[in-house]
Amino acid sequence: EVQLVESGGGLVQPGGSLRLSCAASGFTVSTIYMTWVRQAPGKGLEWVSVIHNDGSTYYADSVKGRFTISRDISKNTLYLQMNSLRGEDTAVYYCAREYYWKLDHWGQGTLVTVSS
Amino acid sequence: QSALTQPRSVSGSPGQSVTISCTGTSSDVGGYNYVSWYQHHPGKAPKLMIYDVSERPSGVPDRFSGSKSGNTASLTISGLQAEDEADYYCCSYAGSDTYVFGTGTKVTVL
Numbered sequence: 001e002v003q004l005v006e007s008g009g010g011l012v013q014p015g016g017s018l019r020l021s022c023a024a025s026g027f028t029v030s031t032i033y034m035t036w037v038r039q040a041p042g043k044g045l046e047w048v049s050v051i052h053n054d055g056s057t058y059y060a061d062s063v064k065g066r067f068t069i070s071r072d073i074s075k076n077t078l079y080l081q082m083n084s085l086r087g088e089d090t091a092v093y094y095c096a097r098e099y100y101w102k103l104d105h106w107g108q109g110t111l112v113t114v115s116s
Numbered sequence: 117q118s119a120l121t122q123p124r125s126v127s128g129s130p131g132q133s134v135t136i137s138c139t140g141t142s143s144d145v146g147g148y149n150y151v152s153w154y155q156h157h158p159g160k161a162p163k164l165m166i167y168d169v170s171e172r173p174s175g176v177p178d179r180f181s182g183s184k185s186g187n188t189a190s191l192t193i194s195g196l197q198a199e200d201e202a203d204y205y206c207c208s209y210a211g212s213d214t215y216v217f218g219t220g221t222k223v224t225v226l
Contacts, residue, residue: 037162037217044119044220045154045162045205050213058213061117094161101150101209102167109161 002026002105004095009110016085016114022078022095022107030073033098036080038091039109046091049080050098063089085114120145120206120218127224128196136221138189138206144216146187150209153182153191156220157202165204166191193223201225 008020022034036048049059049069057069068081078095092111096103121139128134138145138153145151153166164173166182169189179194189208193200206218 035215045156045207045217046119047207047215047217050215052213056213060214096162100167102152102164103154103162103207104164104167104173106161106163 002097004097004105004107006093006095006107006110009093009112011113011115012085013116014086014114017081017083018085018112020080020082020093020095020110020112022080024076024078024097027097028073029071029076029078034069034071034078035096035098035103036069036078037094037096037103037106038089038112039094040088040091043091048093051078082112085112087114090114117144117210117214117216120208120216122204122206122218122221124219125222125224127226128193129226130196130198132196133192133194134196134223135193136191136204136206136223138191138208138218140187140189140208140216142187144208144210145184145189145206147211148209149184151182151184151189152207153180154205154207155200155202156205162205196223196225198225 003025035050092109094109097105154162156162170182210216
């Protein structure tokens with residue numbers, strides 16, 4: 001059974017950093033595309049970043065240069081390193097498995113709050 | 117990338133049908149047949165309901181159907197049931213390995 005479990009969220013000050021993790025089971029993260037999606041309070045879903053099975057990475061303009069997506073094959077875990085955090089980065093962050101242009105499995109999300 | 121445009125809310129009585137529109141541009145919805153729809157109950161993980169415009173994953177009731185015309189995709193829920201009450205988001209491939217979501221629609225079962 002495919003399962004995704006996010007962790008690492010919390011309260012961070014503006015300008016600070018945080019690393020989110022997404023532990024995967026039931027499949028291997030290195031063989032498929034993996035995505036981060038976020039939802040700010042009262043707002044809709046926003047695509048954030050993807051890492052392909054070949055390791056290439058892509059980002060939304062809103063996070064480019066500040067966020068880095070990566071994975072650890074030995075831990076079968078996806079990461080999102082978030083630097084220079086801003087108030088508008090406050091959101092629930094979801095990891096999702098992308099399979100042929102669809103997000104077929106999602107985690108429950110982890111809340112990131114950027115505030116002083 | 118601007119979010120795809122969805123109505124803020126739609127409602128219907130049990131057994132009725134509702135349709136949610138999702139309007140983009142020729143750079144996303146109109147340019148690719150990679151539109152998907154997600155059901156999201158607050159506090160839960162979003163669930164894939166439709167992919168590739170009109171394909172349904174196994175386990176999704178056939179009451180859910182999708183279509184596309186030009187730059188607008190649509191999700192129709194037929195025979196509305198109480199458990200269908202949720203937020204629904206469309207999502208389209210937008211080229212250059214990026215995606216764009218819709219603004220979201222709250223479906224209310226009266």
